[in-house]
Amino acid sequence: xxxxxxxxxxxxxxxxxxxxxxxxxxxxxxxxxxxxxxxxxxxxxxxxxxxxxxxxxxxxxxxxxxxxxxxxxxxxxxxxxxxxxxxxxxxxxxxxxxxxxxxxxxxxxxxxxxxxxxxxxxxxxxxxxxxxxxxxxxxxxxxxxxxxxxxxxxxxxx
Amino acid sequence: xxxxxxxxxxxxxxxxxxxxxxxxxxxxxxxxxxxxxxxxxxxxxxxxxxxxxxxxxxxxxxxxxxxxxxxxxxxxxxxxxxxxxxxxxxxxxxxxxxxxxxxxxxxxxxxxxxxxxxxxxxxxxxxxxxxxxxxxxxxxxxxxxxxxxxxxxxxxxx
DNA sequence: GTTATATTGTTGCTCTTGCAACTACCAGGA
DNA sequence: TCCTGGTAGTTGCAAGAGCAACAATATAAC
Numbered sequence: 482x483x484x485x486x487x488x489x490x491x492x493x494x495x496x497x498x499x500x501x502x503x504x505x506x507x508x509x510x511x512x513x514x515x516x517x518x519x520x521x522x523x524x525x526x527x528x529x530x531x532x533x534x535x536x537x538x539x540x541x542x543x544x545x546x547x548x549x550x551x552x553x554x555x556x557x558x559x560x561x562x563x564x565x566x567x568x569x570x571x572x573x574x575x576x577x578x579x580x581x582x583x584x585x586x587x588x589x590x591x592x593x594x595x596x597x598x599x600x601x602x603x604x605x606x607x608x609x610x611x612x613x614x615x616x617x618x619x620x621x622x623x624x625x626x627x628x629x630x631x632x633x634x635x636x637x638x639x
Numbered sequence: 640x641x642x643x644x645x646x647x648x649x650x651x652x653x654x655x656x657x658x659x660x661x662x663x664x665x666x667x668x669x670x671x672x673x674x675x676x677x678x679x680x681x682x683x684x685x686x687x688x689x690x691x692x693x694x695x696x697x698x699x700x701x702x703x704x705x706x707x708x709x710x711x712x713x714x715x716x717x718x719x720x721x722x723x724x725x726x727x728x729x730x731x732x733x734x735x736x737x738x739x740x741x742x743x744x745x746x747x748x749x750x751x752x753x754x755x756x757x758x759x760x761x762x763x764x765x766x767x768x769x770x771x772x773x774x775x776x777x778x779x780x781x782x783x784x785x786x787x788x789x790x791x792x793x794x795x796x797x
Numbered sequence: 798g799t800t801a802t803a804t805t806g807t808t809g810c811t812c813t814t815g816c817a818a819c820t821a822c823c824a825g826g827a
Numbered sequence: 828t829c830c831t832g833g834t835a836g837t838t839g840c841a842a843g844a845g846c847a848a849c850a851a852t853a854t855a856a857c
Contacts, residue, residue, distance in 0.1 A: 490768055490772075491761065491764060491765060491768070492764040492768065493764060493767050493768050493771075493772040494772075494780075496777070496780045496781055496784055497767070497768075497771070497772035497775060497780045497784075498767070498772075499784040499788070500771075500772075500775065500780050500783040500784040500787065501767050501771055501772065503783065503784055503787035503788040503790075503791050504662075504666065504771070504783065504787050505666070505670070505690075506712075506713050506791045506795075507787045507788075507790045507791035507794065508662065508663070508666040509712075509713035509714075510713050510790075510791055510794035510795050511790060511791075511794045512663070513713065513794075513845095514794055517845095520846095529813085532663075546835085547835075547836065548834085548835060548836080554664075554667075555664050555667035555668050555671065556667075556814080556815095557814070557815050557816080558815095558835075558836065558837085559814075559815065559816075559817095559836085559837075559838080560813080560814050560815065561836090562836065562837055562838085563813075563814080563837095564813085564814090566837095567813095579835090582822080582823075582834095582835080583821075583822050583823075583835095584821065584822045584823070584834065584835040584836070585822095585834095585835065585836085586835075586836065603649065606649060606650040606651060607649060609651050609655070609656070609659050610648055610649070610650065610651050610655075612790070612793065612794050613651075613655070613658075613659055613662070613790055614651040614652075614655035614656075614658075614659065616786065616789050616790045616793060617655060617658065617786055617790075619654070620782070621782055621785075621786045622652075622654045622655045622658050623654055623658075624778070624779055624782045624783070624786075625658040625661065625662065625782070625783065625786060625787075626654055626655075626657040626658040626661055627779075628774065628775055628779045628782075628783060629658065629661035629662050629665045629783075630657070630661040630665075631774050632661075632665045632668075632669060632770070632771055632774045632775075633661050633664045633665035633668055633669075635770065635774060636665065636668035636669045636671075636672055636770050637664075637668050671815095675815095678816095687843085704805090705805075705806065706804085706805060706806080714844080714845095715844070715845050715846080716805075716806065716807085716845095717806085717807075717808080717844075717845065717846075717847095718843080718844045718845065719806090720806065720807055720808085721807095721843075721844080722843085722844090724807095725843095737805095740804095740805080740852080740853075741805095741851075741852050741853075742804065742805040742806070742851065742852045742853065743804095743805065743806085743852090744805080744806065798857100799856100799857085800855100800856085800857085801854100801855085801856080801857100802853100802854080802855080802856095803852105803853080803854075803855095804851100804852080804853075804854095805850100805851085805852080805853095806849105806850095806851090806852105807848105807849080807850085807851105808847105808848085808849080808850105809846105809847090809848085809849100810845100810846090810847090810848105811844100811845090811846090812843105812844085812845085812846105813842105813843085813844085813845105814841105814842085814843080814844100815840105815841095815842085815843105816839105816840090816841095816842105817838100817839090817840090818837105818838085818839085818840105819836105819837085819838080819839100820835100820836090820837085820838100821834100821835085821836085821837105822833105822834080822835080822836105823832105823833085823834075823835095824831100824832090824833085824834100825830100825831085825832085825833105826829100826830085826831085826832105827828100827829090827830085827831100
């Protein structure tokens, strides 16, 4: 697993607890800020929409099963249903029946969805740089990417 | 500011972008898991309550102005008003008039609030270890604490 | 002292989310 | 084949959070 601590401790040591607290509140503060910045321009989509559209744009055929999408953006299935409702109503994606599974539904990115993605990216990127990336040196960036990626993958498992 | 990048870039480099994406989804996955674990036991308080109670327990006199508390837990003032309503209704804190400012209100931790904190900590600590701390070696823990602390402090400023 | 400006906390409203229950569908076993 | 268990997606419901607007109080300018 990981060196430097016994893996069956019941409490985090002070350094890891400080990391956890910084993690939680940094997330709230930074995401809140970026969200408000995006909300200031009616042409830009909110972060939750952006996450869904990005996941679709990176998927083969720009389409994904709803259950897959829910795992991808870390949302409950019911939450994802409503989110996809809103995106579909806005024309940024469309639902399509899954050919090989009668239960399934695919979300498919539309040209309007791609356009929304491209339109939102510059402001989003500025927010990431100004409130997050700007404060990291190269070593820290690598460590965060590796460590948080590992944590995310573990927490996403069933 | 920080070495290793020019500070006026409009987009994050790939490493920092990967760090950002891991940061966002790791938070959603880990906090969601811990929240569900706590919700499984009716004697434990949810994370938002825990954050408020901790902030109070660490403040001098175990009391804090509501505006200070809102900054501390990164919540809007209206959001904090309702949250404090719920905590007060549950008897975990009480409101008190601020002696030196007629506009102000203090939130004061009650014994029941301290008890809730102590009761919730073990399960919360287990969640932090199992889903977060367990995946960090000592170096990573130090880097996360420092870097995310810096990011949090910057994003909390007005 | 009076007036103008800013801050504190609360409320109305709306949006978003999760859980539990439900339907529709798939897969495996008798 | 039929039946049983499991999965996919949707819905009713309730809880939580933010914005804008408001009343009360404080602070500064004059």
